[in-house]
Amino acid sequence: MKAPADCHSMQDLRVQIDLLDAEIVAKLAARxxxxxxxxxxxxxxxLPARIEDRVEQVVERVRARALVEGLDPALTEDLWRRLIEWSIAREEQVLGPVSP
Known part of the structure; x- marks a missing residue:
């Protein structure tokens, strides 16, 4: 992949974004x-599908990583909470929801 500064046209930039998007989708599939x-x-x-301590641990770690990478931690948290909820729903399809 090229660095953003090495992209000298929108077409070139879009090719790099498309490549990066493919990598992100592959990483999500691996997850x-x-x-x-x-x-x-x-x-x-x-164990239940939802383990609240683990949810918060994951969110805390991705927020910290976002700060290191110069990415908005609030955006990162929002994305990860959605990803986590999707993951828990996937688990609950097999494990069932927690009983009250």
């Missing part, structure tokens, strides 16, 4: 595979 494995392990370990 989903880990979620699927978590389902199997949570069944064995009798």
């Amino acid at each position: 989903a595979a880990y979620i699927d494995r978590a389902i199997a392990l949570k069944q064995i370990e009798l």
Whole structure:
């Protein structure tokens, strides 16, 4: 991939963004595979889909990483909370929701 400063036209820039988007989608698919494995392990370990302490730990880590990378931590948190909720819903399809 080229650095943004090495893109000298919008077409060139768009090609790089498209390549980056493909990498992001591939990483999200890989993350989903880990979620699927978590389902199997949570069944064995009798853990629920939602573990609030873990949710907050993940959010805290991505916010901190966003700051290091110069990315808006609020945006990062919003994106990750949505990703986490999707992941928990995926797990709950197999594990079921937590009973009150």
